[in-house]
Amino acid sequence: MHQPIAKTIHQLFVTLHQNPELSNQEFNTTKILKTYLEKANIKILELGAKTGVIAEIGTGSPILALRADIDALPIHEQTNCDYRSQNKNVMHACGHDVHASILMGAAYLLKEHEKDLIGTIRLLFQPAEENFSGALQFIKIGALKGVDAILGLHNNPNLTINQMASRAGPFSANVDRIEITITGVGAHAARPESGIDPIVIGAQIVNAIQTISSRSVSGLDAVIVSITKFEGGNTWNVIPEKVEMEGTVRTLTPQIRAKVKQQLRSIIEHIAIAMGAKAELKWFEGPPSIINIEKWVELAKNIARQEGYEVIDFQPQLGGEDFAHYLHHVPGAFINLGSQSPYALHHPKFQINPDMIIPAANYLAKLAKQALIQIDQS
Numbered sequence: 001m002h003q004p005i006a007k008t009i010h011q012l013f014v015t016l017h018q019n020p021e022l023s024n025q026e027f028n029t030t031k032i033l034k035t036y037l038e039k040a041n042i043k044i045l046e047l048g049a050k051t052g053v054i055a056e057i058g059t060g061s062p063i064l065a066l067r068a069d070i071d072a073l074p075i076h077e078q079t080n081c082d083y084r085s086q087n088k089n090v091m092h093a094c095g096h097d098v099h100a101s102i103l104m105g106a107a108y109l110l111k112e113h114e115k116d117l118i119g120t121i122r123l124l125f126q127p128a129e130e131n132f133s134g135a136l137q138f139i140k141i142g143a144l145k146g147v148d149a150i151l152g153l154h155n156n157p158n159l160t161i162n163q164m165a166s167r168a169g170p171f172s173a174n175v176d177r178i179e180i181t182i183t184g185v186g187a188h189a190a191r192p193e194s195g196i197d198p199i200v201i202g203a204q205i206v207n208a209i210q211t212i213s214s215r216s217v218s219g220l221d222a223v224i225v226s227i228t229k230f231e232g233g234n235t236w237n238v239i240p241e242k243v244e245m246e247g248t249v250r251t252l253t254p255q256i257r258a259k260v261k262q263q264l265r266s267i268i269e270h271i272a273i274a275m276g277a278k279a280e281l282k283w284f285e286g287p288p289s290i291i292n293i294e295k296w297v298e299l300a301k302n303i304a305r306q307e308g309y310e311v312i313d314f315q316p317q318l319g320g321e322d323f324a325h326y327l328h329h330v331p332g333a334f335i336n337l338g339s340q341s342p343y344a345l346h347h348p349k350f351q352i353n354p355d356m357i358i359p360a361a362n363y364l365a366k367l368a369k370q371a372l373i374q375i376d377q378s
C-alpha cells in the first residue's frame with residue numbers, strides 16, 4: 001500500500017475511534033464512511049439502510065461480499081491513547097473501528113485496480129453487530145442479492161499482529177437467551193407447609209440443568225447453560241410466590257442446540273410439577289453459530305501465508321457473532337486477525353495495536369481478488 005492511502009486509512013481509524021456510536025445509532029459513523037467512499041469514487045448502493053453503508057467496486061458477476069461491523073459499546077474508555085473516545089460512555093471496545101478501517105483500506109486498493117477485477121466486490125459496513133440485529137437488517141434490505149460468497153473478519157486480542165486464525169466448521173456459538181418463571185404459593189416463612197416455595201424449587205432447577213452438559217450430550221459437544229439472574233422475594237420472613245431467572249445457552253451445532261432446548265424444558269417443567277409449582281421457559285433465539293465452509297477457510301489461510309501471516313488453527317469459541325446469519329444464505333468464512341491488545345474485547349482498557357490495520361487491508365484486498373477468481377472458476 002502506498003503512503004497516501006495508508007495515511008488516509010489511519011486517519012479514518014482515528015476518527016472512528018474518537019467518535020464511537022451505539023448499535024443502530026451509527027449516523028455519524030455512516031456519514032464518515034460515505035465521505036471516505038465518495039473521496040475514492042466508490043459507488044454507494046442506496047438500499048435504504050438506516051445506518052451502515054453498502055458499496056460496490058467492479059461490475060457484473062460473480063459477486064463477493066466483504067463485511068465489517070461498525071458499532072461501539074456502552075463502555076467508558078479507560079485507555080491513555082491520544083485518540084481516546086470523545087463520546088462519554090461509548091467506546092470502540094470490540095475493534096469495529098478497526099474492522100471498518102481495514103475494509104475501507106482494502107476497498108481503496110481494489111478500487112485502484114478496478115478494471116482488473118473479474119466481477120464485483122460488495123462492501124458491507126454493517127451496523128448493530130453488538131445487539132445481533134445488523135446482519136438481519138442488511139439481509140432484509142437485499143445486501144446479499146446476487147452474492148456468491150461472503151468473507152468477514154474480527155480482530156483477536158490474544159493473537160499477535162502477524163497471526164491469522166480460522167477453522168472449517170463451527171467457529172462461534174448459537175447464542176440463546178432464556179427466561180424461567182417459577183410460580184408457587186406464597187406463605188409465612190414459619191409455615192412453609194402452607195405454601196409452595198419457588199426459591200427452593202428454583203435452586204433445584206439451577207443445579208439440575210447443569211447435568212445437561214455432563215449427562216445429556218456427549219462430552220465432545222460443547223454446551224454451556226448459565227443462569228445469570230435469580231430474583232424472588234423482598235423480605236426475610238415471607239416465602240414469595242414467584243421466582244424469575246434469566247440466563248444464556250451456548251452450543252455449536254443446530255442438533256445440540258435443539259437437544260439442549262428440549263432437555264432444559266423437560267427438567268424445568270418436571271421439577272416444578274414434582275414440587276407442585278408451575279414453571280415457564282421462554283427461549284429467545286439469538287444468532288446461530290458460524291459454520292465456516294472449508295474451501296473458503298483454506299483460501300483465506302493460503303493467502304494469509306503468502307502475505308506473511310503465521311496461520312493458527314482456531315478453537316471454536318462460545319461467544320456470538322451475527323455474521324453467522326449471512327452464512328445461512330451464502331457460503332463463506334469468518335477469520336480472526338491478531339490485534340495484540342493487552343486487555344480483552346469489551347474491556348474499558350481494550351486497545352488494538354493499530355499497526356495491524358494496513359497489513360490487514362493489503363491481505364483482505366488480495367484475498368478478495370483471489371476469491372473472485374475462485375468463484376469464477378467453480
Ligand SMILES: [Zn+2]
Pocket residue numbers: 093094130345346
Ligand atoms: Zn463485541
Ligand SMILES: [Zn+2]
Pocket residue numbers: 094095096129154
Ligand atoms: Zn466485535
